[in-house]
Amino acid sequence: MTAVTSRMPIAHALNLGLRHAMEADEKVTLIGQDIGQLGGVFRVTDGLQKTFGDHRVVDSPLGEAGIVGSAIGLAMAGYRPVCEIQFDGFVFPAMNQIITQLAKYRHRSEGAVTLPVVIRIPVGGGIGAIEHHSESPEAYFAHTAGLKVVSPSNPQDAYDMMRLAIRSNDPVIFLEPKRNYWLKGDVSTSTTTPADLDKAVTVRKGTDLTLVTYGALVPVAMKAADVCQEEGRNIDVIDLRSLSPIDDKAVVASVQRTGRLVVAHEASRSAGLGAELAARIQDEAFHSLISPVIRVTGYDTPYPASRLEEEWLPGLDRILDGIDRSFTY
Amino acid sequence: MNGEPISLLNAGGNFTSSPELPFETDSTDVLALYNDMLMARTVDTEAIALQRQGELGLWPSMLGQEAAQIGAAHALNPRDIVFPTYREHGVAWCRGVDPVDLLGLFRGTTLGGWNPTENNFNLYTLVIGAQTLHAVGYAMGILRDGDVGTGDPDRDRAVLVFLGDGALSEGETNEAFVWAAAQNLPVVFFCQNNQWAISAPYSVQSRVSVAQRAQGYGFKGVRVDGNDVFACLAATREALAAARAGQGPTLIEALTYRRNPHTTSDDDGRYRTLAENDAWAALDPIDRLRTYLQSTGLLNDANVEDISRRGKALAEHLRAGCRALPFPGHASPFQNTYADLPDELERQMNEHLEFVEAGE
Known part of the structure; x- marks a missing residue:
């Protein structure tokens, strides 16, 4: 090959x-x-x-x-x-x-x-x-x-x-x-070693806030970072890739630099991946945090009828809003 | 299929051949069947005693099902593989699993107890019917390995999966039957219809016999007297031979009776009568084989003595072995969960080990 x-x-x-x-x-x-x-x-x-x-x-x-x-x-x-x-x-x-x-x-x-x-x-x-x-x-x-x-x-x-x-x-x-x-x-299709299956990847380097997501929301998070850039905010975007195990070391290292964390996922909020990340961050990077961990997620409801999904899903505006809340805390 | 089960050795110990199910006593080591049935009963009796003494938390007894299990197990070739429920102590014995290893699950020293790759005998499955699909998948593997229908007895192999009457009501068993039929898989479903799924009688579950259900899936169903070791052996031999030859699945119904409660924690007095139990005790599978062996002169003082001695040794082995079962290591749950131990789990393991060490 x-x-x-x-x-x-x-x-x-x-x-x-x-x-x-x-x-x-x-x-x-x-x-x-x-x-x-x-x-x-x-x-x-x-x-x-x-x-x-x-x-x-x-x-x-x-x-x-x-x-x-x-x-x-x-x-x-x-x-x-x-x-x-x-x-x-x-x-x-x-x-x-x-x-x-x-x-x-x-x-x-x-x-x-x-x-x-x-x-x-x-x-x-x-x-x-x-x-x-x-x-x-x-x-x-x-x-x-x-x-x-x-x-x-x-x-x-x-x-x-x-x-x-x-x-x-x-x-x-x-x-x-x-x-x-x-x-x-x-x-x-190069045979050189790709990133390990269980490792997160930083897809955009930034210094002011850590934005963690995975799957379909990664391109949305990148757009959010572009918008923030125009406003002079440098966002560190992490693509989690592995949801179990979670590469929390990558997130902790980033939050220790930025002091702020926003986690976005489509899944419902309670007892979700965002909650897990928030727990680990307060455990490992408590003193680095400038503001609380913000979760931008689907809500604790069944997935809605599709005419409502655009507002229900965490899209660009909701992610930007989450970022704003972190900065204005 | 829905009628009287095929019987070769009746409750009086008389052998009668059947055109429906060819079987020759000459081609079978009948004394070995008898020995294994007695050993299975010994394992069961000792395990119940160990539970009473507080050495086991629980035991699912197989009393009354010796013919079904030993008959089916004696039809196996070494390369065939077994997927058991949690009550196949007699099959485990025939496969060469050390009976002490069966106790660990019920003593709380392990969640398994033996290496399933060593004796082609899988771990017990507690979730009713789940193993029927594993059997189907394994049979798909055998088919892909080309180990079906070659005519080479050292190569062709099949899967024997055990299930109870309760499992027939589970959706997964339906899926297993559909898949096995559609792909003509080398798998034999051996259902010990012991008539009680804890307190649910068979009548709560079905309007037709177990064997009759096979018809709806398009494969053969056979109904045998489950207390007749010859019938169970003959039916399983025929079904396994067909499976190995590429002729697809069979469902065997061995009609028997669970004479003890579901487990040692169950109280069967709340849902069935002693009279029913007595009636089945009179149909005991071991008694009838003993009568047969005596009548044919195969049982003599020497081999009676020999079997008795082996039974006593086995009982002693179980008693001593049970108490000597090693406690699992503090780290073992962490180490065995993943092939690659994740960092977070390693942290939790170290936290736990430090905690345990501080307490010791």
Whole structure:
């Protein structure tokens, strides 16, 4: 495989990551609804069944528990399954298998059995969808010991993190920012080491305030930083990438420089990732804080009807408002 | 399918062949079946005693299900793999799992107890029906390994998954049946219908027999007398042979009875009668095999003495082994959760170890 760089959307980068992982390891096997001939409802697995056959790209019957439960069995038999759950709101029938079985098996077997299963889930709102198609369930998974939870925000990470997740010996919940599937960027297939799967990345250097987010909100956070720049405020933007474990060292180091932290996520506020980060920051960087940690998030309601989502979601204006509140405290 | 279960060895210990289920006693080490059934009962009896003495927190007894478990287990080849519920103590015994290792889960020294890769016997599964899907996935792996239908007995293999009548009501079992049928997987579903899911009788769960349900999924269902070790062995042999040969799944219903409460914490007097229990005690699987062995002259003073001695040694091994089960290390929950220990968890581990050390 010679390294090439080309411009492509996140969906294609994920596809390429899957393809290269499948080429590198014949045990990598994809399971999901409509992922074969159709290529997935978002076309992320487009063409893979044609290349690798229906034994490696398995069009499953409906049944999310079946997808994850059979992936567990396949992993026990020495395979590296990559599951696709069609939409965020449909992962819940599989929660029993994920929480009581997948996450716990290594612990129960005292390390004798590892289950290298990746569960891909398109997440988040902003696409004008009907109910159950716009949710952000990351906190459920991040709260579950034994799982890793990651979310790429750009094509390069989509490619790199997919391959790293498949290589991981721990189960990985892989959250794909669905509204940005068609966001383009350069992807290098270079074999040089990408950032570790569990490391946050500073995507913009700044000195005045730390803005932490992940997934679909990263480009929004970058825009917010641009606006702030015009006002003379330098924002340090961190793309968390890994939601479990959380790379809190990166956030702590930044807050120790800036003294201010704003966390943004689409998921509901209470008991969310923002709450976790706020707790860790007060623990590790209490004396560096100039103002309280501000959370800009979805609200503690079910995801609203899509005509309301633009105001419900933490968009540019709400993030800027959060930043203002931090500076004017 | 919905009628009387197939029986080869009746409650009186008489063997009758059946055109529905070919079985030859000559081709089977009947004495080994008897020995293993007795050893399984010994494990069960000792574990109950250990629970009464406070050495175990809980024990799910298998009393009355010896024929189903030992019969099914004797149909296995070494390369076949088993996915058990939490009551397959007899199957574990036949697979070579040290019975002391079964106790750890119930003594609180472990959440597993044995290395599932060593004996092709998976860890117990407490969440009802969850293991049926793992069995399906493993069978998908066997299919992809090409270890089905080669005709090479050293290569072809299958999955034997145990479930109870209660699991038939779980959605995941439905998914497992759908997947196994659609992909024609090398998996045998062995349902011990012991008629009680804690206090829920089978009648609460279904209007048709367990075996009859297979028809709706498009694979074979077989109903056997679960207290008849010959019928259980013959049905499982046939089903596993078909699975290894690439002929797909089978659902076996072994109709039996859980003679003890669900677990040592249960009080079955609140939901069923002693008379019902007595009626099933009269159908005891071990008694009928003993009668058969006596009538055929296979049981003599020497082997009776031999089995008795082995039973006593096993009981002693369990008593001593249970008390000697090592306590888990303070760091073990942290170390075993992830293959790569995350920084935060390492911090928590160190915090905990310092706390523990300060208290000691």
